Amino acid sequence: MAYAMTAALQMSPVTDRLTLGRLGWTRPERTRILSSMGQDVSERIPLRELGDEQLVVLCQGDDHAAFAVLVDRYKDRIHWLVRRMVGGPEDEDLTQEVFIKVYGAIPGFRGGSTFKTWIYKIAHNLCLSELRKKGRRGEHLSIDEEGDEKLHRLLPDTRNDLEEEIEKRDLSQSIRTLMERLPPHYRTALTLFYLEQAKYEEIADIMGIPLGTVKTHIHRARLRLRDLLLAEGDLAGLTGGLATDAGDIGGEPK
Amino acid sequence: MKCSEYIEWIGQRLDGSLPRDRFAELEEHLTVCSRCRAEYTLQKKIMGALKEGDPSGLSADFTQRVMARTSEIARARKRAERLEPLVPALVFAAAAIVLFIFRSEVAGVVGPGMDVLGQVLGGPLSRLGSALAGVLPATADMSADSSSFVQRVSQPVIILGTTAALAVASAVWAMRKAAAFIRG
Numbered sequence: 109m110a111y112a113m114t115a116a117l118q119m120s121p122v123t124d125r126l127t128l129g130r131l132g133w134t135r136p137e138r139t140r141i142l143s144s145m146g147q148d149v150s151e152r153i154p155l156r157e158l159g160d161e162q163l164v165v166l167c168q169g170d171d172h173a174a175f176a177v178l179v180d181r182y183k184d185r186i187h188w189l190v191r192r193m194v195g196g197p198e199d200e201d202l203t204q205e206v207f208i209k210v211y212g213a214i215p216g217f218r219g220g221s222t223f224k225t226w227i228y229k230i231a232h233n234l235c236l237s238e239l240r241k242k243g244r245r246g247e248h249l250s251i252d253e254e255g256d257e258k259l260h261r262l263l264p265d266t267r268n269d270l271e272e273e274i275e276k277r278d279l280s281q282s283i284r285t286l287m288e289r290l291p292p293h294y295r296t297a298l299t300l301f302y303l304e305q306a307k308y309e310e311i312a313d314i315m316g317i318p319l320g321t322v323k324t325h326i327h328r329a330r331l332r333l334r335d336l337l338l339a340e341g342d343l344a345g346l347t348g349g350l351a352t353d354a355g356d357i358g359g360e361p362k
Numbered sequence: 363m364k365c366s367e368y369i370e371w372i373g374q375r376l377d378g379s380l381p382r383d384r385f386a387e388l389e390e391h392l393t394v395c396s397r398c399r400a401e402y403t404l405q406k407k408i409m410g411a412l413k414e415g416d417p418s419g420l421s422a423d424f425t426q427r428v429m430a431r432t433s434e435i436a437r438a439r440k441r442a443e444r445l446e447p448l449v450p451a452l453v454f455a456a457a458a459i460v461l462f463i464f465r466s467e468v469a470g471v472v473g474p475g476m477d478v479l480g481q482v483l484g485g486p487l488s489r490l491g492s493a494l495a496g497v498l499p500a501t502a503d504m505s506a507d508s509s510s511f512v513q514r515v516s517q518p519v520i521i522l523g524t525t526a527a528l529a530v531a532s533a534v535w536a537m538r539k540a541a542a543f544i545r546g
Contacts, residue, residue, distance in 0.1 A: 179425045184418040211432045260369045270400040283411040302412035
């Protein structure tokens, strides 16, 4: 029975307490909404197993438990993006602001893009706004995007065990630290592409830039990170200097 | 072609954006160049590290805190929705109060209009009275001077009656909405 199913749609004592308050929805209403979306409600389905779009429709019907599921689902990923874009001690507060903004805007969400793209877009815009504030206060420091993109440090060509040496190094922490030195749009593109597994098209939509620019950002950002790693990171000792077209660096294959 | 150029190609190959006609050349170079093989390993390793999600570091009660705030927002929104119907009632009541306070000024403005109204209504009322007198003789006395009824009623009384009715109706409406709001 449909109503029996709804009894199982509980997340936690907190969300249950919230949703059972005077907030304008009832469990039969949740069942009705899900049925109207073609969801089979004959069996018990926990809210967390519903798709984003179904949860969004429930949220638009004032279902707070559904919103709590979306928060649980996206909080870490949004936090990663916020932390990598803005950093600083206020990243948790900013992540919270993202969800508050999402909550305020969700009644107007019409599904023009996926919920994932939409929430990242909100997070991205909020981070940009925060960065602008920081910029005004002179707190934002990052290397200039317009640096020399073509000159890369070369690995030394004299070590036979170089491949193994690189393979065994743990570069994660060093890379996270060095990422803070990239411009915000490079950090965003890298985070969305590698960490959030977003497609090029989605990143273009989120960042509001052309598809080709996204590809360029990702490519350049990763090479810039590589150069920083060789210049100042864990692999600084391995570097063989900056490669140029002149001289013998980067000449014949070894 | 120099190794420094292959650095770019390796990056593109790992991104999936290297043109296919360059695949073979890159593969061939990688088989003979240990430095570029190390380069390939390095860039692959960087990609792997970028895919790793570091520990979130969010407070354990993050979701609860967000939900507490959204609940406050939802309650404020509901309050605003319930208050919305009160607005026309309050405007109406305020208009009635203003009308009552400035009734003499309003009477001065509306007075001539009331005279015209009396003259316009006088004829039809007189005819209605005559018709009623014909049907019901008992009403003859009442209707005999109905033609002058509107003109004889004092204008301040009409204004006062109208404003009082408006004020009472508005007050009742506003009180009902306020009671519903408090109950809600």
